[in-house]
Amino acid sequence: MTEQEQMNELIDKVYQWGVDRKIIGNGKLETQWLKLLSEFGEMCDTLAKGGDPIDDIGDQLVVLIMMAGIAKKRGSILAASKEFAPEARGDIPLISQMCNNYIVLRYYGNHVSCGYKPAMSVLAGIAANHNLTLYQCLEHSYNQIKDRKGYLNEQGVFIKE
Numbered sequence: 001m002t003e004q005e006q007m008n009e010l011i012d013k014v015y016q017w018g019v020d021r022k023i024i025g026n027g028k029l030e031t032q033w034l035k036l037l038s039e040f041g042e043m044c045d046t047l048a049k050g051g052d053p054i055d056d057i058g059d060q061l062v063v064l065i066m067m068a069g070i071a072k073k074r075g076s077i078l079a080a081s082k083e084f085a086p087e088a089r090g091d092i093p094l095i096s097q098m099c100n101n102y103i104v105l106r107y108y109g110n111h112v113s114c115g116y117k118p119a120m121s122v123l124a125g126i127a128a129n130h131n132l133t134l135y136q137c138l139e140h141s142y143n144q145i146k147d148r149k150g151y152l153n154e155q156g157v158f159i160k161e
Helices: 003-020 029-048 054-070 074-080 091-108 113-129 134-145
Strands: none
Touching (some): 003 074, 003 134, 054 074, 054 113, 054 134, 074 113, 091 113, 113 134
């Protein structure tokens, strides 16, 4: 199995996890976008402290997959997941670029499928700066969430089981 096939399979598992917990179904783009910004803030904090961003990048990927599912853009997230040749840039310029990408997703996420590729490209660049791949980051986060129980109700509240 190629690395891209493994990534697609992992995205499918994360997507199904979101369906099973009704995040994809009852979730709203606005609340997922806020969750995305929260995870982005955690990554910035981790990087500022010289830490390993594997969890933070993976968590952002999970939220991006949830957003793509809610927006019915699953194919867009699969297309955007192709490995990139990240530019040799420091984290700070990439983080600045990410701010712009997330603003685009906020306003156009449910209409423009191309919003996911720039975000994932920047995350790939940050991952590469820390000798990581998007696959490693997503796998790390999926392994942490895969056994969590509960669901998102129609009011947008996560009910833990």
